[in-house]
Amino acid sequence: MENKTKSVAEIEKALKGNIPYKWKIQSFAKNDTLGVCVAYIDARDVMDRLDSAVGIENWQDSYYRDSSGNLVCKLGIRINGEWIYKEDTGVSGDFEKEKSEYSDAFKRSAVKWGIGRFLYDLDMRLVRVANKKPVDEKGVVIKDLTKYFNLLDKNNGESN
Numbered sequence: 001m002e003n004k005t006k007s008v009a010e011i012e013k014a015l016k017g018n019i020p021y022k023w024k025i026q027s028f029a030k031n032d033t034l035g036v037c038v039a040y041i042d043a044r045d046v047m048d049r050l051d052s053a054v055g056i057e058n059w060q061d062s063y064y065r066d067s068s069g070n071l072v073c074k075l076g077i078r079i080n081g082e083w084i085y086k087e088d089t090g091v092s093g094d095f096e097k098e099k100s101e102y103s104d105a106f107k108r109s110a111v112k113w114g115i116g117r118f119l120y121d122l123d124m125r126l127v128r129v130a131n132k133k134p135v136d137e138k139g140v141v142i143k144d145l146t147k148y149f150n151l152l153d154k155n156n157g158e159s160n
Contacts, residue, residue: 006054008079014053016114019045023125023145025134035134037125037145041116043103049115054078061106073105077113086112125149 006014022042025035050059058078066072070089077084090105092098111117127134127145134142142148 011054011077011079012114015049016117017049018118019049019116021116021119021122021146023149025127025129025132025145026124028129028132029126032132033129035127035129035132037127037134037149039119039122041107041119043106046107046110046115050077050110061109063102063105071101071105073102073109075106075109075113088112 019041021039023037023039026038027036028034029036054077060076060083062074062076064072064074066089072087072089074085074087076086086109088105088108088111090101090103090108093100093104107116127142127148128137128139129135130139130141134145134148136142136148
């Protein structure tokens with residue numbers, strides 16, 4: 001079924017809305033005593049957003065290596081019967097390198113459609129670290145940064 005029931009403005013609004021996000025340490029500062037944390041989204045949440053915004057039959061992705069060997073995700077959305085594509089490259093992470101490269105390319109191409117773009121408006125956060133692991137003010141290892149920050153925000157009267 002073609003994506004003709006929603007206007008381009010409705011699709012854009014649906015793609016750009018906030019979705020759940022998580023926190024991770026991106027880098028370390030001050031002699032590895034602080035972790036610089038950034039918000040990120042999961043690729044499955046991006047897929048869910050595409051499904052709800054345009055329908056499961058109106059988006060597709062494919063991958064190829066460019067001339068420099070970078071993995072490129074080509075993310076297409078069918079709008080008014082026409083496939084429109086946006087692309088971006090990904091980098092591999094420290095864990096499950098190939099999977100993380102595909103996930104990163106997919107999420108970066110989705111940002112070009114507006115999905116997750118709100119993350120760039122969020123401030124980075126700092127967390128204490130010991131042995132490259134996040135710790136609370138008592139030195140206890142934080143197992144879930146997202147829950148930790150959400151609890152801090154709740155206690156400080158902020159919302160995530």
